[in-house]
Amino acid sequence: MPTPPSAATRIDTVMAAIRARISSRACLPGSRLPSVRAQAQSMGVSVSTVVEAYDRLVADGSISARPGSGFYVAGPVAPLALAQLGPPRDRDVDPLWVSRQSLEADPDVLKPGCGWLPASWMYEAGMRKALRAAARADVATLADYATPLGHPALRQLLARRLAQQGIDVPASQVMLAESGTQAVDLICRFLLQPGDTVLVDDPCYFNFHALLKAHRVTAVGVPYTPTGPDLEAFAAALQAHSPRLYITNAGIHNPTGATLSPVTAHRLLKLADASDLVIVEDDIFADFEETAAPRLAAYDGLTRVIQIGSFSKTISASLRCGYIAARGDWIDSLADLKLATSFGGGRLAADVLYTALTDSGYRKHMESVRRRLAQARSTTLSRLEAIGITPWLVPQAGMFLWCALPDGNDAATLARACLADGVVLAPGNAFSLSLRAGGFLRFNAAQAGDPRVTEVLARAMQA
Known part of the structure; x- marks a missing residue:
């Protein structure tokens, strides 16, 4: 017969449960905790166990007691613990x-x-050559902040590369970011409010899940097929959830390796046109393609599609530099947001990346x-x-x-x-x-x- 947990263990269990709710922000400062009796009933322990657990949490400052009113979460908002969410x-x-x-x-x-x-497998020779060139650069390249949109020549180069995918965009509508992940983060900060709904592929790149948790939004998965998202499920999700964003891969899909078909791309955009949906297309694997797959950004003309990318998979993951291509008015607001959260950005990284990309060896x-x-x-x-x-x-x-x-x-x-x-x-x-x-x-x-x-x-x- 199993040995029942000791009183001390039961007290620790109640305390751990309350702390987990505080760390996941399920209980915010000032919010009232369940009554002693309600907490005891929900956890299957005695009232005296909860009384002792609450008293110990009061003693260490996690909660406060208000005579005649109950127990309340104390202190500032707990640091966000992503592993505790969901x-x-x-x-x-x-x-x-x-x-x-x-x-x-x-x-x-x-x-x-x-x-x-x-x-x-990475572009070591090109990186070493670019770093040697950077070492000979003027002092401003080595020491100054970048402009709000980032390295002008690199943005021009990215605009030309995007044109090869059928995406006609001027360099003024391309903004550099510290990475592809930061690009998604900036877009989420720009377009989302806590509680909004975001569609993702199921399966999809797993860091999308973690990043969306950090933004306190609801992610809804849409089954992914060999030719793109399941359009019937996509339409149902639009109807049921009124999502603000859909985040997906352009070209080669992560994790499935599938590619979007032209028919699916056109039908997907037609569904999006009937809603307020904005699409974020992550094109980080573009240079791995043998034949270019359709780009939603090309069909849409960057009206409701935002394209992002970086070169961490092909040149260097140590060199952090990504980009966002979007409508001009959105880029202007995103530039302000980038200044507010990371200021000028990495001028040296962009310069090294530009040299590596323009070298014939790439x-x-x-x-x-x-x-x-x-x-x-x-x-x-x-x-x-x-x-x-x-x-x-x-x-x-x-x-x-x-x-x-x-x-x-x-x-x-x-x-x-x-x-x-x-x-x-x-x-x-x-x-x-x-x-x-x-x-x-x-x-x-x-x-x-x-x-x-x-x-x-x-x-x-x-x-």
Whole structure:
């Protein structure tokens, strides 16, 4: 017969529950806590246990007692704890857990679950050349703030690159950001209020989930198909939720590797035209494409679509520089917002990036990367299929493979087991708001070349 928890343990449990509600901002300063009797009933403990827990929380300053009125949350708003927001989830399928495991891993840990190329695949030669040029630059480049919109020559270059995708935009409607993530963050600050609804693909890039939590908005997932979002579900979500934003990938989709079809793109924009929806199109994987997929921004003319991107996946993740292309009036407001939150931005990073992009070696570098990725995808798929793991689709470009596990295998359980053997995986539910991807893993073909990846996976599945 199990031993009942001690009184001290029950008191600690009540205190931990109250602190969790405060740290997740479910209970804000000044808000009244449940009565002692109500709290005892909801947690299945005695009234005396709650009395003692509340008294201890009063003693450490977490709450305050008001005679004849009850107990109230004290102090300033608690620091935002993203892991505490939303329904409890297995930490192994939490997007922040996946990111931290990948970023903090020792050099000998294998990372087929991470979202970037190995350092040896990046544009090292071009970076070194650009850094040498930067070292000879005038003192203003090395020491001054950037202009509000950022490096003029780089913005001109980005405008020309966007034109190749059919997006006609002047450099005055392109603003540099510190990264693609900061670009999304600025757009959310600009367009969203707490409580708004945002549509995302299901599955989608998991950091979208974390970022939207930080903005205190409601994310709603729309199932993603091999040709784009499920349009029937998209229309239903527009009708049911009146969302303010839809955030998606342009070109190669993360995590599935799918590409948007022209028919889906046109129908999607027609649905958006009948609403107040703004679309954010993340084009970070543009240079991995063999053949360019449709861009919503091109069809829309940047009327309701905002395009963002960066070069952290192709040149250097250490060099933080992204961009936003949008309507002129929106860019003007976004520039003010960028000044308010990060001031002038990184002038040196933009200068180095411009030099690297305009060097003739970048085109050859990306041709080599695309060839290597094609071989890596083929090799990884063969190894995975040999142990019963099958692709949802076979992508034509990019690094990602969205794969189904054999029946009876749970991706989160495998991730925990493989982590103990030095392999970081990306379980499907980290990407899925509906949590219906528990039988999927996202593989990065460029990071899955070591045979130990499938060896460790095979042992974990057998166990």
